Amino acid sequence: MVYELFYWPSIQGRGEFVRLALEEAGVQYLDVAREPGGMARMIAAMDGADHPSFAPPFLKAGDVTVGQTANILMFLGERHGLAPQDAQGKYWVNQIQLTIADLVAETHDTHHPIATSLYFEDQRPEAKRRSADFIDTRIPKFFDWFENILARPEPKDYLLGDAVTYADLSLFQLVAGLRYAFPKALGRIDAGYPLLTALHDRVAARPRIAAYLKSGRRIPFNEEGIFRHYKELDR
Amino acid sequence: MVYELFYWPSIQGRGEFVRLALEEAGVQYLDVAREPGGMARMIAAMDGADHPSFAPPFLKAGDVTVGQTANILMFLGERHGLAPQDAQGKYWVNQIQLTIADLVAETHDTHHPIATSLYFEDQRPEAKRRSADFIDTRIPKFFDWFENILARPEPKDYLLGDAVTYADLSLFQLVAGLRYAFPKALGRIDAGYPLLTALHDRVAARPRIAAYLKSGRRIPFNEEGIFRHYKELDR
Numbered sequence A, B: 001m002v003y004e005l006f007y008w009p010s011i012q013g014r015g016e017f018v019r020l021a022l023e024e025a026g027v028q029y030l031d032v033a034r035e036p037g038g039m040a041r042m043i044a045a046m047d048g049a050d051h052p053s054f055a056p057p058f059l060k061a062g063d064v065t066v067g068q069t070a071n072i073l074m075f076l077g078e079r080h081g082l083a084p085q086d087a088q089g090k091y092w093v094n095q096i097q098l099t100i101a102d103l104v105a106e107t108h109d110t111h112h113p114i115a116t117s118l119y120f121e122d123q124r125p126e127a128k129r130r131s132a133d134f135i136d137t138r139i140p141k142f143f144d145w146f147e148n149i150l151a152r153p154e155p156k157d158y159l160l161g162d163a164v165t166y167a168d169l170s171l172f173q174l175v176a177g178l179r180y181a182f183p184k185a186l187g188r189i190d191a192g193y194p195l196l197t198a199l200h201d202r203v204a205a206r207p208r209i210a211a212y213l214k215s216g217r218r219i220p221f222n223e224e225g226i227f228r229h230y231k232e233l234d235r
Helices: A015-025 A038-048 A069-079 A087-111 A120-151 A166-181 A183-192 A194-204 A207-214 B015-025 B038-048 B069-079 B087-111 B120-151 B166-181 B183-192 B194-204 B207-214
Strands: A003-006 A029-031 A058-061 A064-067 B003-006 B029-031 B058-061 B064-067
Touching: A003 A015, A003 A038, A015 A069, A015 A166, A015 A207, A038 A058, A058 A069, A064 A069, A064 B087, A069 A087, A069 A166, A069 B087, A087 A120, A087 A166, A087 B064, A087 B069, A087 B087, A120 A183, A120 A194, A120 B120, A166 A183, A166 A194, A194 A207, B003 B015, B003 B038, B015 B069, B015 B166, B015 B207, B038 B058, B058 B069, B064 B069, B069 B087, B069 B166, B087 B120, B087 B166, B120 B183, B120 B194, B166 B183, B166 B194, B194 B207
Parallel strands: A003 A029, B003 B029
Antiparallel strands: A003 A058, A058 A064, B003 B058, B058 B064
């Protein structure tokens, strides 16, 4: 079976968290909307399925369709050893993933604090205000938590210890994205989070992830995705 | 074993989705922060646990601590028959719950579009702009989706058919909260969503939920929670 990922074809966005898990799992997948005629297939699939998704990404695995990023990752994690087998570990990874997702959503709102339906240019002063607070209070609050759980009970290579999980891949992507969007702020903040920074580097160096990041399958960051670099929002 | 719920003592907030599940399950639980000395216990527990939570709510079930609302609900759903047993049903309920959570987060940002760390009064014009878009485009987009999945393959009593799940309880709370926050808008919008409205009423009439809603355990909606009524934001 070949997985079918349905996501916008020109951005990393939320789909990237799924792409990273598929790549690390080393499974075959089709990035449907990037294929000829794929966008039309995606739009049709959004409404046609038994379990329609509110928005991309969603994943087709044979007869099963799963939507919502954290939910797709849980599904893939169970199937491909990217999550612990025991119930407690499974809930813990999901808890971390949902906390990552919260910061991802807040990142999106730094450039769209008023409405997704409006252009950035139509909410520029509000974006500046929101980004300032995001950089000064939100990133540090979340990073404190990530660093803290990486340090417990003693410093670890990955969030759960020796084995990589989908939450590690997502945390790599979060750090990479924030560095792209806010290079000045992150250049200053990063130094305070040695375990988090090491985790980022460790994930990036994993053979399948490293190969993926160098490939054409990795869409570059750009100003249509979640992590956007607008100079005026960085500080 | 008595469950211990850790959440802010004076608001419904995200904790309410957990309270509703505990009430429907008919299990014993302590709403820790509402007990004498409970706030101090909650603050200590946030940092003290093996698996610390980024923020309340979190739930202690014996030795296990679980955080993040949707994650807690999945945990309770599995244990108390508030979710299907099969993997596909389990993912589907989680997908719906995460979509509900997205709208809950957007609701919060209608009164705090710039920063959680600032008062509503410090972001009033932005809140007005964001709320207008929220009412005009976001509520209808989400409600369309909820109504659509309630109608498939034929109109159902609950999201998954005959049996209530934790997502139904959450959807009730979402509708109730939006009606409280935006009575004018919802008075207009509600009429277009007969299945969603019926689901709200059906959940409210379930014996344990009805008893809970009448009890002192149900904290009234207020202007400290997620669903706040500010006349100027309603339209």
